[in-house]
Amino acid sequence: MIFRQRRKTLFTASIDSSNSATLNGFTVASEAACAVSTLPADLSLWHCRFTHHNYTDVKKIVEHKLVTRLVLDSDNKPDPICEPCIIGKMSANPFPPSANHNCSPLALVYSDLHGPLPVTTHQGYKYWITFIDDSTHFRSIHLLKSKSQAFEAFKDYKAWAKNQLSAKILELQDDKGGEYMSKEFLQFTTQHGIQRRYST
Numbered sequence: 625m626i627f628r629q630r631r632k633t634l635f636t637a638s639i640d641s642s643n644s645a646t647l648n649g650f651t652v653a654s655e656a657a658c659a660v661s662t663l664p665a666d667l668s669l670w671h672c673r674f675t676h677h678n679y680t681d682v683k684k685i686v687e688h689k690l691v692t693r694l695v696l697d698s699d700n701k702p703d704p705i706c707e708p709c710i711i712g713k714m715s716a717n718p719f720p721p722s723a724n725h726n727c728s729p730l731a732l733v734y735s736d737l738h739g740p741l742p743v744t745t746h747q748g749y750k751y752w753i754t755f756i757d758d759s760t761h762f763r764s765i766h767l768l769k770s771k772s773q774a775f776e777a778f779k780d781y782k783a784w785a786k787n788q789l790s791a792k793i794l795e796l797q798d799d800k801g802g803e804y805m806s807k808e809f810l811q812f813t814t815q816h817g818i819q820r821r822y823s824t
Contacts, residue, residue: 625637625638629662634662636648664700665695665697666699667679667682668703670682670696671702676708676709679702725758726759728759729760729785729791730791730792731758731759731794732757732794732795732796732821733757733785733795733797734754734755734756734797735798736799737754737771737803738753738754739751739752747767748769749768750769751767751768751769751771752768753765764784764785766780771803774803775812778809778812792817793818794818794819797821798821799823800822800823
């Protein structure tokens with residue numbers, strides 16, 4: 625086999641009688657292994673090398689010479705269909721609605737903590753924690769300045785929900801994040817008979 629690029633032989637390969645392949649060639653000295661390719665250095669190749677960044681930005685990188693030694697050897701138009709990009713942007717179908725919901729309020733409460741936010745609020749909040757009742761789908765959101773405030777937010781929610789719904793939280797489901805797994809948090813839920821459930 626002969627491997628060529630622009631009519632220039634790059635290397636050859638052969639298979640002997642024992643079905644072993646031999647590559648006859650040499651390595652090209654380079655600062656980075658990713659700089660060597662048998663493919664033409666066109667927009668498609670640089671799109672792949674820049675982790676499938678959009679073509680418009682790759683063109684800007686070339687035009688403004690933002691990357692040293694970036695060379696376009698070919699002005700071939702890129703294929704509009706890039707399989708890795710299509711696969712990466714695919715979304716999963718929504719989960720079918722579950723028929724197994726609790727009938728009584730607070731029988732199961734889901735919780736998740738979000739953040740840190742890219743910008744802190746004027747009051748210094750960087751996180752928020754949600755509590756969602758499985759039965760009523762009622763949502764409660766508490767703003768937090770740090771993850772360590774999650775336990776206090778849960779205690780506040782528990783007291784408020786008990787007064788509003790005249791019911792007790794029976795189960796709490798979370799993602800087993802560190803903010804839910806402190807010794808205080810676990811002791812508190814055990815003392816109040818709240819069963820812990822964890823999402824996968």
